[in-house]
Amino acid sequence: MTACAIEAAVGGDGAARPKKFMITANGAYAARLAGNGEALYTERWTLDGPEPYAVPLPLDQPEDPDAQVLPLADGRVLISRRAATRQTFSLLYPTGPRTGELPLGAVESGSGGAAAELVLLPPSPDGTCAYAMAVGPDSTELWLVAGGAFGPERVAEIKGVCGGGVWLDRTGRMLALDRRLDDGPVKAVAVDLERGGEVTPLLQITEESDDRLLLADPDSGLLLIGSDAPSPGRERLGWGVLGSMRPVRFPECLRPADAEVLPFAVQPGQVLLPESCSVALRMDAGAGSWVGMWRPASRRLVQLAAPAGWLAGAGLWTPEGVLCLPYATESVPCGLAGLDVPEEPPEPAPVVEVCRPVPLGQAPLMGGKSRGGAAR
Template identity: 35%
Template sequence: MRSLPTAVTGLPAEVRRISFRFSGNGHYATCLAAYGRDRLMPELWDLTGPTPRPRLSPTRDGETSWTLPLPTGDGDVLLCRHGRGSARLLLVVPAPDGTAAEEHELLTPRNRGLRLVAGIAPGTAALLFESGEEGRTTVWRVSGRAERPEPIAELTGVVGGGAWLDEDGRRLALARPEPGAGPTLVLDLATGVAAPLEGSADGEHLLMAAPRTGVMLTAARRDGTFRLGVRHRDDPAPTVFPERLNRVEGTVTPLTLDPGGRHLALSAVRRSRSHLVLHDLVADTTVETELGTLQPTARWTDGGLHLLHSAPDRPLGVVTLPDPLRPGAGLRAAAEEHPGRWVPARTVDYQGPAGPIEAVVYGDPATSEHVVLALHGGPEAAWHFGFEPLFQRMAAAGMAVVAPNQRGSTGYGAAHRDAIHDAWGGPDLADILHLGRTLADARGPGRHRPMLYGISYGAYLALLAAAAEPDRWARAAVVAPFLSGRKLYQDGPPSVRTLLDRLGGRVELDDALGPRDLARLAGRMRLPIMIVHGLQDSIIPVAHSRRLQAGLLAAGHPVEPVYLEIAGADHDPLASGDGHLVAGRLIDFLSEGAGPRTAGSSIRRGASLPA
C-alpha cells in the first residue's frame, strides 16, 4: 500500500471539514479540510488501523467548497472540481512527505453535472455520472489510475443514489430523483443496460444494500408516512416493514448496513443530540447510544463501524466502533483529536413564553463580559450538539454563547416545529425576545446587554428582534438576511419558493410591530449592525442586504451599518475560502460591545478582506 503523508500534529481551533465520502471498500474516507487561514484541501483518513488516521494532501491551488472528493480503494483521491462554467475530474496522488500532491487531469466533460459513486470491484475506483442538458446521463468507469475514464453506458434522464447489489460490482441500483419518474433502475456494468429492479413496487425507494448477502433496505409511504422496509434481491417475497424499526423515536436517518445485512445503523436526532441506533433486522430489536452529532454518512466493514461524529469540543471527523454490537464499546478517534483543545458546551432549558426552550450554551451567560444570542437558519432546522468553529472563536474571545432552538426548530416534536407555519416572526420572535430579557435579567445592571448573531432565517429573526426591542441589545451581526417572506418569494430560486409555500412564509403578520418586513422596520433598528452577504448567494439574493443597508442609511441610522460582501462566497460566507477572515471581522465587531462605531470605519460594498 502506498505510504501516506505525515499526520497533522496540531489542530488549531479553526478547523473546518466538509464533504466527507468513504471509499467503496471502506478502507479510506476523505473530506475537504481547512486549518486556520489555510485554504480547503483534501484530507485522507486511513481506516485500516486500530484508530482513524487523518492525513492532509495539499493541492497546488487549494480547493473550493464546490469541489467534490472521493477516495479510491488504495489511498488516492478523486476530485470533481466545479468552476464557473466548467468541471474537471482529477486524480490526486498524495506525496509521502506531505508536500503538494501529484495532480492528474482525467476528464474535462462538456457538462457541469458530475457525480461520483465509489466502486467496489478491482479496476473500478468509481463511476462518474455526467448529466447533460439534452436529458441524458453518460456513465464513465474510473479506474483509479492516471488514465482517461471509459464510457460504459448512456442513460435517459437524470439518476441519483447508487447501491451495489453484488460483491463483484457488476450491478448498481439507481433512483430517479424526480417524483413519479419510475421504479429503481439496475445498471449492468458488463452490458451497459439499465432495467427496472425486479420486484420493485411502485413508490418504493431503495436506500441501501448489503452486496455480500443481497439484503436491501427500502422506504415506502404507508398511512401518510415513510416506513423502512427489508427485502432480498433474489427473493420474490414482498417487502417486510419491521414494527420496532419503524417506531424508533426522533428524526431517523438510516446510515449503513453491516457487511452481512443483518444489522442496520441509524441516527435518531432528539432535541439537539444524536443517538446511534443499532437495529437487528431479523429479531426486530434495537440498542442505542447517545452521542454528540452524527452526520448522515457511515460505513460498516469487517473492521468496525465508521461514523462521522462531532461534539462541541471535538471537530467533525471519523470515529470507529471496532465492535459496535458489544455493549459498552467505546468510540476510537484519531490520536490528534484531543477534546481539551476546545471549549466545552452544555445544554440548558430556558423557560419560554410557551414552554421550555433548549439551548446549547458556551461559557457563563450571566458573568461573561459579553453574551451572544445565536440564531440558526432554516427555519426548519436546529442547532445540534456538535462542533461550531464560530462559537469556539467567540468563546476564545471571552464571549458566552447561547444558541437556542426556539419554536420552529426541528427535533422537539411537530407542535414545536409547526408553531411558525403561517407565522414567520411570530412565536419564534416571542421566544427570542423572552430569552433576551431572561439573559439581561440574569446579568444584572452594569453589564453589557446581550448581542445578536444570526444566519439566513436566523439573520432575519435577529433583525426583527432588533427592531422590536432595540434597547434590549448591544449590537447585531447577521449573515445573509432577507427582507421578508413575500419579497424572498419574488426574488428567490424555485427551491426557496417551494419552502415558503410549504411553511407559510408569505403570510404577513400585522400586530404592534407591524408587517415583518425589514425594509419597513429599518427606522426602528438603532443599534450597531453588521451585515455580511456572499456575492454568489444562490438562496437569498445579495440584493436583499443591499436594500437593507440602503434602508438603514435612509432612515438616518445613528451608527452607520458595517456592510461586507464576500466575492466568490455562496449562501454561507463562513464556509468560503475567506471564511476565517469573515469570522475574524464578526468577532472584532461583536467584541466592541455596546460602544458606538464611527462612520469612517464602515466596510463598503465589495471591500476586500485583509489577510
C-alpha cells in the same frame, strides 16, 4: 461498508453547502474536505491500522466548497472540481512534505444533454475505479472518471432522471439507481456496466409507489428500501432480500414518531443470512443526530448516543459486529469509536403492512462476476 456523512460547509457567499465523508468499500481509507471557511483542503484518513490517522493533502490554493472527494483503495484521493464550463478530475496523494497531483482530464458541461455538473457515485467495490453521474432533463449519463485507460469516458446513457447509487456486487459491475421516467413514480433499476449500461427493473412494490434502494449488502442479499407503498405520501423504511420473492417488510420500530431514520451501513460477512445482519441507522431530530442499531430478526430498534464530533451518517461495520464511527474534535482531530451490538435473542420479524415486490426475484444479476436474482 461504504458510507458518507454530510457536514455543514460555508462558501464564500455564506450559503451552506454539503461536505461529504466517504469511506472505501474495504474500509481502509476515507476522505473529506477539511478546514474552515474558505481555507478548505482534502484530508485522507487511514482506518485499517492500529489507530486511525489523517493526512492533509493541501495544494497551493484552497479547494472550492463545491469540490467533491472520493478515496481509492490504494490511498490516493480523487477530487472533482468545477472549472468554468468543465468538470475536472485529479488524483491527490502524499509525497514527502508536499501533495502530489495527477490530472486525469475533464468533462465538458452539457455533454450529450447531461447536467452542468457531475456528481461522484459511492466508491466502487473494486477500489480502483470511480464513477460520476450527470443528470439531464430526460436522460442520465454515467462516466468512468478514474481507473480507465484514456481519462474520463462515458460508459452509459440511461433514459430518465436518476438519483441514488448503490452497488449490488463486490466487483463493481452492477449498480442500482433510482429512476423516474417522464412524470411517473421512482423505481430502482439495475444497471450492468459490463453490458453498456443495460437497464432492467430491480424493485417495484406497487405500480404507483416511489420505491428507492437505500443500501444493499452483497454477502447476505439484504436490501434497505425506502417506499411510500404502505403510507402514500410518506416514505417508510423497509427491508427485503435480493433474489427473493418474499414480501418487503416495513417494521413499526423503524418508524419512530420523533426522528427521521436513514440507514448508512450494513454488517458484512453474513453470507446468505440477511436476517442476522446488523444495520446502522442515522437518527435525526431537532436535538441533533444519534445512532440506531437494528437487525431484521429483531423487533427492537436500539438507540445509542454517538461520540462527540461524529461525522454524522458515516461509519462501517466489522464482520465481528463492531460499528466503527469516525469523529473529529479539537482534541482528537481523527478518531474512530467502536460500538458493540447489544446482545439479544433473535425474534421472528413481524410482517407489517406487507407489500409484495415485483420483480426483486427477476433482477438480472447473473453470469460473469455478478450475483443475485436468478443466480441466487
